Amino acid sequence: MQQIFNFVIRNKTFLLFLLLFSIALALTIQSHSYHRSKFINSANFLTGGVYGTMNSVDQYFNLKTENNTLAEENKRLREQLLNLNVQTDSTFIDSTNTKGKYKVTIADVYKNSYALPNNILTIDKGKNDSIKEDFGVITSNGIIGIIDNTSNNYATVLSILNAKSRINAKLKTSNHIGSLTWDSKSPNFVQLEDVSQYAPVKIGDTIETGGQSSIFPKGIGIGSISSFESDISGDTYTIQVKLFNDMTNLGTIYILENLNRPEIINLENSSNE
Amino acid sequence: MNSVLGINAIRFIVLLLVQVVICNQINLFGYINPYIYIIFIFLFPIRDERLVLLLSSFILGMLVDLFSDSGGVHAAAAVSLAYARPVLLKSSFGMLYEHQSIKFSTTDIGSLITYLTLGTLIHHLILFSLEIFNISNILLVLKKTLFSSIFTIILSVLIIILFSRNKK
Known part of the structure; x- marks a missing residue:
């Protein structure tokens, strides 16, 4: 028992370092999964x-x-307001709806x-x-x-x-969907992955939200296609999307x-x- | 003793605020930020208890993490730097450290820069490896470490020289 105490006292700096470093490491790893960074976040x-x-x-x-x-x-x-075609004139609208x-x-x-x-x-x-x-x-x-x-x-x-972010998105011209990810290289470009090979991808076309995630409504602008390439397997496109927003x-x-x-x-x- | 404690407490708060309010927003060339809060760890009194240094660097790192939503990367890097500090002091100041008689305001600039460079490199390497957390992006880690270190070292040397009271 005495020896254990002696050991702890002799190595107290190293043990404290180890303890603090593992706490920090645990928090780092935790923060890499979605919705887990409960303790250390700037909403306080x-x-x-x-x-x-x-x-x-x-x-x-x-x-x-x-x-x-x-x-x-x-x-x-x-x-939009001036060009809106009011089509609901003759339709009866239930006031509760x-x-x-x-x-x-x-x-x-x-x-x-x-x-x-x-x-x-x-x-x-x-x-x-x-x-x-x-x-x-x-x-x-x-x-x-x-x-x-x-x-x-x-x-x-x-x-x-x-x-960590994956957002459902689609081409404006067709209904081909993909998921929006970021390769952490430039704040002006994100990547749209897993777009079907049959999609009519053209440089300059608009990418918008797909409306399948129940978070965003359909048709909110994201960016325009700046370049695209086929995956190694050749089944899907990976599209470079230039964001409409200046994220900076x-x-x-x-x-x-x-x-x-x-x-x-x-x-x-x-x-x- | 009391004044030493006071100076360090003020340094802690000021460096933390400068870090989160100014330095985290610089983003030179898109991604280069200096991390000057580590000056606190560099200038911590040498004769004081090492456990206190470890704990206070952990808290400092944690606070920076809190402000920048980065999990625990700054805490981990700051604690490692604090733990490695005696080795750095010995290798850059040599005999002076053995005799426990370093005064950062009077040491020659060469040893001071060696000390800051070694410490900053260790801190930034750990910081960016944990932040990017991906072996396949090792080149990005090294690139960020290099450029941010240069920025941090220049700023730290300037700040230390500016604020050290020279009684010549």
């Missing part, structure tokens, strides 16, 4: 406060670009990150604004990512610039809540059983 009171102060200063420098983006969006929405499918919340990006292999954003809305995990996050240009962790006033967003410059974002999502999840779970 301390980091939210610091990033909030930073953001309130930083906002002023981006006011001009922010205004331009909003004006652009207004223009696009107005065009007019609830929208998506609820939209506005939030500010407190911390943006795009240089790491696994990028996570922090935003200024959380549980108190009824934001929950697996809500979709977009800007007026295209998608940003999915809500990962939430605290009372803040939430973290798993960016599409994250090795994000200000105001929209959070989408699919009000039908619980129902869809329920249905899928009961079918799986």
Whole structure:
């Protein structure tokens, strides 16, 4: 017994080092799986406060670009509104059925990150604004990512610039789907994988969300095709997608809540059983 | 003793804030960031207990991780650097370290740069290997280590020289 104590006391530095290093390593490995980074994430009171102060200063420098983006969006929405063919005139609409499918919340990006292999954003809305995990996050240009962790006033967003992120996407011209991943090389390009060989892929075509994931609605823009190549097996294409969003410059974002999502999840779970 | 504790506590907080508010946002050429918070570990008093250094570097690393959502990569790298520090001190300062009489403000600049370079390389190598966590991307790890180290070393040397009180 005495010898064990002596051993511990003699090697106390090494043992402490080993202990701390394994804790850090465990947290690192844990953070590599989706929805597991519960303890160490920037959706908390301390980091939210610091990033909030930073953001309130930083906002002023981006006011001009922010205004331009909003004006652009207004223009696009107005065009859509004017060109809208109202087809529901003669149809009878049940007044109980007019609830929208998506609820939209506005939030500010407190911390943006795009240089790491696994990028996570922090935003200024959380549980108190009824934001929950697996809500979709977009800007007026295209998608940003999915809500990962939430605290009372803040939430973290798993960016599409994250090795863990896989988002369902499709070609605008056809219904061929693929999954959107990131090879952590450039913040302007993501990869669309597993697109069927029969898909009519053309450089410059638009990629949009597929609407199969119950997180994003169908048809939100992602980017345009900049190049593509066949896989080694020759069955599928891997497409380089240039993002519409400038991921390095994000200000105001929209959070989408699919009000039908619980129902869809329920249905899928009961079918799986 | 009390003033030493105070100086280190202030250094801890200031370096942490500078790191997360300024240095994490630089992204030179898209991905190069300096990690200057390790200056705290470099300048920690030599005669103090090593256990305290290990614990405080762990907490510092953990806080940086908290701010940058990176799991535990900074904590792991900072603890390793803190553990390796005596070896680095011995190899760069030699006899001075044996006699426990190093004053970072008065040592010659050559040994100081050796010390910082070795430490920064160790820290960054562990940091980026854990961050990328993929053997097949070893070249990316080395590239990031090299460029970020250069940035960190230059900044650290400048900061240490600027803020060391020279009583000549």
